[in-house]
Amino acid sequence: MTEDVRDIVLGLIAVGAGAVLGWLARSYLWKRRLRRKQAFFGLPDNSESLLVVNRDAGGGELMVVRHDVSALLELAAVIKDCGAHTQVVAHDAAQQSFGERTEFCVGNPVAHRRMAAHMHSLLPGVRVNTEPEPVPDRGAFQIGAERYRLEAGLTEYVILARLTADQDRDARPVFLFCGQRAVTSQAATRYLARHHEKLARKHGNNSFVLLLKIVNSQAYGPDVVELVADVTRAAQTPLPTPTGRASHRAK
Numbered sequence: 001m002t003e004d005v006r007d008i009v010l011g012l013i014a015v016g017a018g019a020v021l022g023w024l025a026r027s028y029l030w031k032r033r034l035r036r037k038q039a040f041f042g043l044p045d046n047s048e049s050l051l052v053v054n055r056d057a058g059g060g061e062l063m064v065v066r067h068d069v070s071a072l073l074e075l076a077a078v079i080k081d082c083g084a085h086t087q088v089v090a091h092d093a094a095q096q097s098f099g100e101r102t103e104f105c106v107g108n109p110v111a112h113r114r115m116a117a118h119m120h121s122l123l124p125g126v127r128v129n130t131e132p133e134p135v136p137d138r139g140a141f142q143i144g145a146e147r148y149r150l151e152a153g154l155t156e157y158v159i160l161a162r163l164t165a166d167q168d169r170d171a172r173p174v175f176l177f178c179g180q181r182a183v184t185s186q187a188a189t190r191y192l193a194r195h196h197e198k199l200a201r202k203h204g205n206n207s208f209v210l211l212l213k214i215v216n217s218q219a220y221g222p223d224v225v226e227l228v229a230d231v232t233r234a235a236q237t238p239l240p241t242p243t244g245r246a247s248h249r250a251k
Helices: 003-041 066-081 113-122 182-203 232-236
Strands: 048-053 085-090 102-106 126-128 141-143 146-148 155-163 174-179 208-215 225-230
Touching: 003 066, 003 182, 048 066, 066 085, 066 102, 066 182, 102 113, 102 182, 113 155, 113 174, 141 155, 155 182, 174 182, 182 208, 182 225, 208 232
Parallel strands: 048 085, 048 102, 102 174
Antiparallel strands: 126 141, 141 146, 155 174, 155 208, 208 225
């Protein structure tokens, strides 16, 4: 073997070894990234999850409003990426306790029984104004001492929460997407899908409650979203018992 041929062979071996090492490194990083994503969502390989949604008031068995369908598609992509499975359940048909399977709960507690139950148990510091009359505070969120009014199509709010029962790190989380309107729930699911890595780095697998603002949805739909604040402490601290006729029950 001449020196030139030997150099060529050694060069090919070096290139092949580099390619293999690069592939192994990429594979390792991809798997580590996937494991972190699975841990954050509580979705190991072949696990089961629930998508709990409201019924369309004019629907039959289980018809879902357009924006909720879009929210489910955002979540379904995340679940598929984790190698997990899901079941879509109506809000009044989901009767299992939380922590057994990862749950994604989408809707407003006014008409969503499962959401109302989760917020009552897990977010005692949040109240939703359910006044049926068209008053300025209709649909407003109260979180601790702060109040966030709905301006339909202009300024709307949604709560995005990752919660576990009694801070049990082994329990599967429940994700809440509680919006003032259906478009805000879609915005929250999209925000979670896009920013889950950042949220995982900041919060780990611990519970958190974020308040998001959707800006000018009548023009931009669910795409312009701003993080207002991390309201975890306020949302999990029970509010004083309301008194007087002007108070509204927590949902």
